Amino acid sequence: MAVEAKQTCYEGSVVRNFQFYLEHSGEHSAILQGVHNILPGELKRIGAGKSSLDVLGVGSGGGEVDTQMLALLQSIFPAVPITADIVEGSSMLIDNFKALVAKTPGIQKIPFTWHVMNSENYGKEVKAKGCMKRFDFIHMIQMIYYVDNLADTIKFYHSLLKDNGTLMIMVEAASSGWNTLWKTYHKELCISTLTEYRSSADVIACLEKQGLKYEEHAVPNSFDITECFDPSSQTGAQLLDFMTASEHFQQSFTPEIRAGILDLLRNKCSTIKDGMVLFNSDISCLLVHA
């Protein structure tokens, strides 16, 4: 009997929790800051002397970061035609992405090809067709946790790069609170969507094993989780749901596990400033060269 692929792409309440998380975490602002600090030089190098530029986004969500990166690329190479392919299995987030493209001046002229499927099915489709479209810039932002097989995924997308191309992977840093939380409570948290947790250390180990050339850049971020310690706070409850990938933090774990997680979040994953508990949400940006 065929084994059905795990459903990791965001739909329904997961989309709502993710959007709530984005509003409270400042994650997109931190990523965009990183994009504007790190990418201009890299994009100039990638595009030098090229007569067209092809971009592939994998796990792009609602496209908030993609649209900004495409606008940046276009501003660097205004006379060069750009194409964008998007691999994203969430129909809700793809709809949001399309709506965002429609209202983002400048990028409406970029032809988009929407692959509404997960990365694994995209890989199968490309291999079955036999003719691979190759790309100058491929990015995977905050999505590498969900792919079935880390090594195969990196190998596959790296093989789609054109000469001088770059694969950009943004992933929670090994030093982040996420890594501490998910590695410490691996047994309790890695039970449904995620069966294994990956931070930048795991991705770097994989790149090194494959002998790939890469650079690592820090994208610092932290956010206020003080409300997570107030049992009556709706905001705290929703943040805990997203951070532990559970539907209801309060009902999903025993009182001992909940107390342990809260203690860890406060004392090992965060710093205390002006009475606020600030969770370390640092991201690592890995630029992998063709």
Ligand SMILES: C[S@@+](CC[C@H](N)C(=O)[O-])C[C@H]1O[C@@H](n2cnc3c(N)ncnc32)[C@H](O)[C@@H]1O
């Ligand atoms: C944390 S969100 C990040 C979205 C976007 N990159 C951003 O930073 O806003 C993870 C995204 O990966 C998508 N995803 C999950 N599993 C995937 C898979 N196996 N292949 C492709 N995308 C996947 C989800 O639907 C979701 O949009």
